[in-house]
Amino acid sequence: MNRRFALKALSALIVAAGLHAPVFAQNAADKTVIKVGQTSGPHAKIMEVVKGIAARDGLTIEVIEFGDYIQPNAALDAGDLDANNYQTKPFMDAQIKARGYKIVSVGNTVLFPMGYYSKKYKNIQDLPEGARVGIQNDPANSGRSLQLLEKSGLIKLKAGVGTTATPADIIENPKKLRFHQLDSAQLPRSLDDLDMAAINTSFAIKAGLVPARDAIVIEGIDSPHTNLLVVREADKDKPWVKKLLKAYQSEEIRKFIETEFKGSGIPTF
Incomplete structure (x- = not known):
């Protein structure tokens, strides 16, 4: 008799657990x-x-x-x-x-907005021939940096490369700019050794720069x-x-x- 009662109780527990399982699953998801x-x-x-x-x-x-x-x-x-x-x-x-x-x-x-920064020049057009330019070493950010340079009139990229552009896609470089690809976090620390560097705003602000004030060229709100x-x-x-x-x-x-x-x-x- 006790054994039958125990089996019924166990069955009831299993059914109850099954009924409540969706509730537990829902709570876990939320x-x-x-x-x-x-x-x-x-x-x-x-x-x-x-x-x-x-x-x-x-x-x-x-x-x-x-x-x-x-x-x-x-x-x-x-x-x-x-x-x-x-x-x-x-x-x-x-x-x-x-x-x-x-x-x-x-x-x-x-x-x-991404910008270019320099400790040597106030205007991007003042960059000399052969200037050393730092850009990011990941494809998306380096392409973004090169697009901004193209928009500024300093280089021309192959048609259609868009945000995947790399220095190898530059087809016109009148000032013979020399590109150095570095980790994004390293670029602010490299300004002493470069003529100009592209720096993402998050790293620029951490380095004490104010993008709207200190960038010598910066993306517009249409970016x-x-x-x-x-x-x-x-x-x-x-x-x-x-x-x-x-x-x-x-x-x-x-x-x-x-x-x-x-x-x-x-x-x-």
Whole structure:
């Protein structure tokens, strides 16, 4: 008798567990604590404000800072992060192609116009023949830098190369500029040894530069290189992603970017 009762009780427990399984699965999918990767500097500063807004919607954000452009995507793809916000679409596409990442953009965030900086010249047109020019060593950012030089009239690129341009794609170089490709984080430290260097705004601000004031040439607001909020493909439709994007694309963040960066950062949502 006791044995029959025990079996019935066990069956009831199994049925109950089955009935509640979808609820548990749903709760697991709807995270309340997430890790968001950022490069140190302006991106991290913005995300700290986003963190406060998201908290009011029940979402806790842990901001993880990185000092380079490679690790945030590697960490996201590996599951060590839930999202990141530091990269443009050309950069993300190049990373996906090269490394096979299963990541996707869920929305625009902010544009930090790239500029060229120099300790020797006030005007880009004053560069001498044979000037040493530093650009990034990753394809997306180096292509972006070369496009800005082309727009400034100093070089001409092969037709159609776009953001994938490399120094090998330069077909006209009247001043015989010499290009040195370095890690993005190293470029600000190399200004003493170069005539000019292309520096992403996040690294420029960390180095004490004010892009809107110190760049001798800088991208305009028509630049297509806005930054993106990026998550794993499997997570793109989850409720916490919508909460994170809503917090970032809020009027509070728009005003913060405009006030804090004074033209060196432009909200793109």
